[in-house]
Amino acid sequence: MLPKRAVLLCILVFVLAAPAAAGSIERIVTPSGNGLDITLTLTDIPVGGIVETLPDGCTWTEADHPENRTRVSGQQVAFAVIGEETIRYRVQGPPDAAEAFAGTWEDLLTGESGTVGAGGVREPGSGVTPKEAPGFLPAAALAALAVAYRWRCGR
Secondary structure (H helix, E strand, O other): OOHHHHHHHHHHHHHHOOOOOOOEEEEEEEEEOOEEEEEEEEEOOOEEEEEEEOOOOOEEEEEOOOHHHEEEEOOEEEEEEEOOOEEEEEEEOOHHHHHHOEEEEEEOOOOOEEEOOOOOEEOOOOOOOOOOOOOHHHHHHHHHHHHHHHHHHOO
16 A cells, blocks of 8 residues: 555544544433423434433333333333334323422443433443333343344345
């Protein structure tokens, strides 16, 4: 390879290879009638999973997320994420429960994880792991991978 081409190739690699943007999820809770409307806004998480913990006194009602990618068990709700930018769901409960929601997310492509609404990202291997119910995040991850495989392979 000519030296000029090698230099040009190196410059292109350094200029075009931008670091991956860190993902995050913002939560907005809005009181509505006898319940709460929750909107999760996802940024830079193309394939992943979210586990939300509903506050005491709140009961799951519905979501705009596909049923086959949503799992509800007690106070835990798991969402398999494949290309969504927003997820909206509704719970019945008191307005003062708005501050008590908790959740974690994981980006299956980069391995990053974080707390919903915190804006912070934990790098893979940082030693800090979110508290989760056994089986929810792996189930969400498996569902996300299955849907991605089916969508990509067209079967």
